[in-house]
Amino acid sequence: MGNVLFSNGLAKRYAEQGIISSSLNPGNLQTDLQRHLPWLFGKILGLFLYPASYGALTQLWSGTMPEGENHNGKFLIPWARVGDAGRVSHDEQLAERLWTWLEEQVKGH
DSSP: OHHHHHHHHHHHHHGGGTOOOOEEOOOSEEOGGGTTSOHHHHHHHHTTOEEGGGHHHHHHHHHHOTTGGGGTTOEEETTTEEEOOOGGGGOHHHHHHHHHHHHHHHTTO
16 A cells, blocks of 8 residues: 555656656466465465466556556556555545655655
C-alpha cells in the first residue's frame, strides 16, 4: 500500500512537470517465492499462477501506451487494465503522512 500511496503522491506533485506515476500489480506469477512451500501445496497453487513473463505486460503497457497521461495516479492491474487498490489507497491524509515520513528518512542524504 505504501508504494501505491507514494505513487499517488508523485502523480499529484509532479503532473504539471509532465512526470507520470502509476502503481501496479504485476499479477499472480510463478516465481521462486513459492520454492519453500510444501510440495503438494505448491503444485495446487501453481494451477492458479501465470508464467513470470506475464508480469511484464502491465508494466510495459504502462510505460509505452500513447494515452499514458490519462493514467497518471492510477492503479494498474493484470493484464494492462486500470483497477482499484482499495479504499485505503484513496486516503489523502495517510498519503501525506507517508510523504512527510519519507522526507524525514532521506533528510541529509
